Amino acid sequence: MDYIDGYVAAVPAANKDAYVAIARDAGKVFLEYGATRVVESWGDDVPAGEVTSFAMAVKVKADEVVVFAFVTWPDKATRDTGHAKAAEDPRLNTGNVPPFDSKRMVYGGFQMVLDMSAD
Structure with a gap:
């Protein structure tokens, strides 16, 4: 089964266009190096939790939006x-400062164990 890289970040709402541009550039590079899919999602209905939540995980501030993203790879070796x-x-090592605080980003690699769709 596929291998998934998952990401959650807090991005200032005012930086949405800059974030999408950087994500698009990175996505092109990942696809070139073997990824099969790149998905970036801008938070729309991300409730604050009392014990845990996406917002708490990335210490989202009042002017920020939670972003959820994932990259699909055919396997872990290809991902590595x-x-x-x-x-x-x-193209990814430009020295430019990202339009969000990358120190608060949560990420990890996951072995897919189930993949269902209506198709």
């Missing part, structure tokens, strides 16, 4: 190779 290539790619 793709990440290594992306880390060296000058």
Whole structure:
């Protein structure tokens, strides 16, 4: 089954266009290096929790929106190779400051165990 990289971040609402532009550029690189799908989602209905929540995980501030994203890879080996290539790619290593606080981003790699759809 596929391998998934998942991400949750807090992005200032005013930086939406800049975030989408950077995500699009990174997505192109990941697809070039073996990813099969890149999905970026701008929070629309992300409730604040009392014990835990996406918002709490990334310490979202009043002017920020929670972003949920994932990248699908055919397997972990392809993902690991793709990440290594992306880390060296000058298109991603511009030295520009990202339009969000990347220190509060939560991310991880996941082995897919179930994949269902209506198709």
